[in-house]
Every structure is written in C-alpha cells, then in structure tokens.
Amino acid sequence: TQAFSTVVPRPATVTANPAVSYTVTASTPIYTWAGNAAAGAVGTYLAGILRPSTGFPLTVTTTSDANQSGGIALVLSGAPASVGANGYQLDVTAGGVVIRAQQPAGLFAGVQSLRQIMPPQIEARAVQAGPWVIPGGQMIDQPRYAYRAAMLDVARHFFTVDQVKRYIDQLALYKMNHLHLHLTDDQGWRIEIAGYPNLTGTGAGTSAGGWSGGYYTQAQFRDLVAYANSRYVTIVPEIDMPGHTNAALASHAPLNCDGVAPAPYTGTAVGFSSLCLTDPDTRPFVDEVIRQLAGMTTGPYLHIGGDEAHSTPHEQFLEFVTGAQQTVVKYGKTPVGWNEISASTLQPGAVLQYWNTPTSNASVAAAAAAGHGIIMSPANRAYIDLKHTATNVIGLTWAGITNVQRAYDWNPGATLENVPDSAIRGVEAALWTESVTSQQDVDYLAFPRLPALAELGWSPWSTHDWASFRTRLAAQGPRWDQMGIRYHHSTEIPWP
Numbered sequence: 001t002q003a004f005s006t007v008v009p010r011p012a013t014v015t016a017n018p019a020v021s022y023t024v025t026a027s028t029p030i031y032t033w034a035g036n037a038a039a040g041a042v043g044t045y046l047a048g049i050l051r052p053s054t055g056f057p058l059t060v061t062t063t064s065d066a067n068q069s070g071g072i073a074l075v076l077s078g079a080p081a082s083v084g085a086n087g088y089q090l091d092v093t094a095g096g097v098v099i100r101a102q103q104p105a106g107l108f109a110g111v112q113s114l115r116q117i118m119p120p121q122i123e124a125r126a127v128q129a130g131p132w133v134i135p136g137g138q139m140i141d142q143p144r145y146a147y148r149a150a151m152l153d154v155a156r157h158f159f160t161v162d163q164v165k166r167y168i169d170q171l172a173l174y175k176m177n178h179l180h181l182h183l184t185d186d187q188g189w190r191i192e193i194a195g196y197p198n199l200t201g202t203g204a205g206t207s208a209g210g211w212s213g214g215y216y217t218q219a220q221f222r223d224l225v226a227y228a229n230s231r232y233v234t235i236v237p238e239i240d241m242p243g244h245t246n247a248a249l250a251s252h253a254p255l256n257c258d259g260v261a262p263a264p265y266t267g268t269a270v271g272f273s274s275l276c277l278t279d280p281d282t283r284p285f286v287d288e289v290i291r292q293l294a295g296m297t298t299g300p301y302l303h304i305g306g307d308e309a310h311s312t313p314h315e316q317f318l319e320f321v322t323g324a325q326q327t328v329v330k331y332g333k334t335p336v337g338w339n340e341i342s343a344s345t346l347q348p349g350a351v352l353q354y355w356n357t358p359t360s361n362a363s364v365a366a367a368a369a370a371g372h373g374i375i376m377s378p379a380n381r382a383y384i385d386l387k388h389t390a391t392n393v394i395g396l397t398w399a400g401i402t403n404v405q406r407a408y409d410w411n412p413g414a415t416l417e418n419v420p421d422s423a424i425r426g427v428e429a430a431l432w433t434e435s436v437t438s439q440q441d442v443d444y445l446a447f448p449r450l451p452a453l454a455e456l457g458w459s460p461w462s463t464h465d466w467a468s469f470r471t472r473l474a475a476q477g478p479r480w481d482q483m484g485i486r487y488h489h490s491t492e493i494p495w496p
C-alpha cells in the first residue's frame, strides 16, 4: 500500500490512520456534488485518471450527502473554513473516500493528493493488476501562496499545443495554478497577431540553434487557455518588450529605427535588441498586440517582459514600460513584468517578477512597500533551465548549478531584504529553452526540481523540511516512471 504521508506538496496537516484503508473495486462509484457542474467535471477528470489503469467503470454520479460513503465522494459541504477557496479536507476510512471543499478548485486539489496515495500504477494508461488500496487517514490542506507557477519559454524553442498540455497536466499534479508562456523573444514570435502576419511568418520561422520554428494560431492559443482552465491553471502570456525583440524587428521593418529589418536570430545572446521607441509605428503595434492577446486570455494577467533592455535608452525604456502597463490596464488586464520595470511608474496592481540573484533590491523593496505584489523566481533557486550537475549536457550555468536541495531549501517569503512575506504573491519555476529542444529535455530539467518549487508555493513554512521532502520526493519516482516522465535521477534523493 502506498504510504499515506508521501504527498508532494506536503499537505498542511496530515494524519495517517494505518488501521484502516479503502479498496477501490469495480463497484466503486465517484460521487460529485449535486447541482454543481464544475464539481461534476472534477469527478469526470478523476474518472479519466482511474479508469484506464484500474479497468473499472467508476461511474460518476451525484450526491447531496456531505458524508457520502461507499465510494469516492467529492462534496462541496462540510469543509472547514480554514481551507478557504482552494483547499480541501480528505478523509479515507474503511467506508470510502470523501474530499470536502468550499469550491471546485479545492476538490481538484484534493484529487491530486488522492492520486498520490494510490499505488503508482494508477498513473499507467493500460489496465494494471491492482489491488487499489488507499491507506486510511485525514488531510486538511490549503495553499500558502495564491500564485504557484511554472514558466515555459516557447520562443527559444517551440513546443506544440500537445506538449504544453502535457506540461499543464504535470503542473496540476503538483497543485501549481499558473503557466507563464514566454511567447516572444529574439529567436521567435510564437503567437498569431491579426494585421501583422509576418510576425508568425519570418518571426516564427526558426529558433535558437536554427531548429524548426512554429507558432500558435489564435484558435490554438484559446484552446490552450481552455485546457489550462479545465486543470485550474491560469495562462499568463508574455510579450517581452522593449528588449528581446529581434523576431518582431526581423518581421516588421517599420519597427526598426533605420527601417531596415535585421536577419532572424538563432544565437543565444541577450540584450542586443530593442523596439525603436521613437518610431511612430511602435505604439500602434504594441497597442494592437496587447489588445489581441488580452482578448485571447481569460486570466487576469498579461506579462510585458521588460528584462535586459540593454540597447534601449533608459529614459525611453521607463516611458515605454509605463505606457505598456497603461495599455494592459486599458484592455482589462493586470500588468506583470520582470523586476526591471520597478524603475518605471508602476500602474495600480502591477506585479513584479523577481529573477535576479541578489537578496536585496531597493527598487523592488520600494514597489513592495507601495503595495505591489512580488513573484519570486530568483535565478539561483527557481531557474530550472540551469544544470542539475556540472556534468549535465543540457542546461545553462550562468547563475550556477541548481541541485534539488538548492531549488527547495529557501523561503520565498524571507529572501528579499525589506520585502515582507505579505508582499509575496508566490513562486514561479522558470524553464528557459536555449538548450532545451525536446519533451525529454523539458522532463529532465523540470523533474525533480519542479515539485520542489511547487511545495514552496503550496506548503506552510512551518512544515518546510528537506529530510522529509527528499523522502516524499523519492516516492514520486515510480509515479513518473508510470507517466513516462524521464526525470533526472538526482543522487540527493533516495529513489526506491
């Protein structure tokens, strides 16, 4: 039987009851809360996970009984107030499983914990022998931070809709609830913008290293947004500006100060490109891009980049970034930017993403003091594009080598001087793809560090403990084997 206390992220309170267990059988139903379609969808999602590996019907039916026994019950009643909108209470007794929440999002989170206390074979896509014994116990659980995210850079190398959906499913398993898509950079523009067809002509024609290009049509992007929403993941699209813009400049000559489009770029340098901020074509371009992207995005955030604008005159940079934030607000979204935008006139609600390595930054601290939220992605902790070990082939090294313990053993709420935990919105694991050209590369770099950052975003600091985490992480290995995730077998982890 899978141990009860192996869940990642660690639930806030976990009480194993080894005296009891519940076995899922061919007659086990899934009950969902009557009258709530979203709860029903969570039940159908759970059935989609359990049916292929058990071969059981696992019929989904409704109940109005907050103490429904005799199966796996997902109920929107009886959850303690402490779990809030995104938490849950999970009880496994001899009589069955009951997940209680205040909102469907909490049921979805509870389902992820339920998956992890079932045998690893539950994640197989072909029928397995069983038995499907679930150990007894109780969890009462809720997230520490509201923003628990991963970033996938689809500009340096392009990843298909299906590959991104697979990543979304992996994020959901670890209760991450935002996926930041880095859609544009020097090497590629990956989102269709009506009226500027060459952005996804020349702009999407190649990638770092000269590999094949690609892009999302607006319909495909909307499909990704809908898929993410069905996994309680919010897409955060990024148009990186005014630097990191060679793909746009190569696609649309008027955006260049001299009116001459540069060649597409397949290298991996940064900081050499800039939109021409004195050019009258730039503002309408930026306005149209933000307008269309906001129209495709159901989530509240639109990321305007702002990093490494080393080729942009500083005063022009400040004025541009202030204007870009105002445009995002005009189209109904909340602006997010890399921490360099803190020097601009931050718009109400604007959120900063901290990526630098120093533990102090006066401009960011001032922004936090003014009430702006901070997302923590310090490169020497949260950049899962860096190598795991010095001998790794793929991965970068500019901010060091990040093994699992370095990714895990830090407190996002107590990292930046004069930035209190109350200013921290959450954590984001950033996967840049200069050296990443395949699904396997993504798996190898993301696992096992992504779950480490997921635990930092979800679990209370009071339970933060490397010795406990490394043993719980070890129990995830057999699950990843079943899921076909080709993870890095870090020597820090006692894999079974």
Ligand SMILES: CC1=[NH+][C@H]2[C@@H](O1)O[C@H](CO)[C@@H](O)[C@@H]2O
Pocket: 270, 307, 308, 338, 355, 383, 385, 396, 432, 433, 434
């Ligand atoms: C915000 C930020 N800008 C740079 C930096 O992070 O490092 C990344 C590689 O780790 C690189 O791809 C990116 O363009």
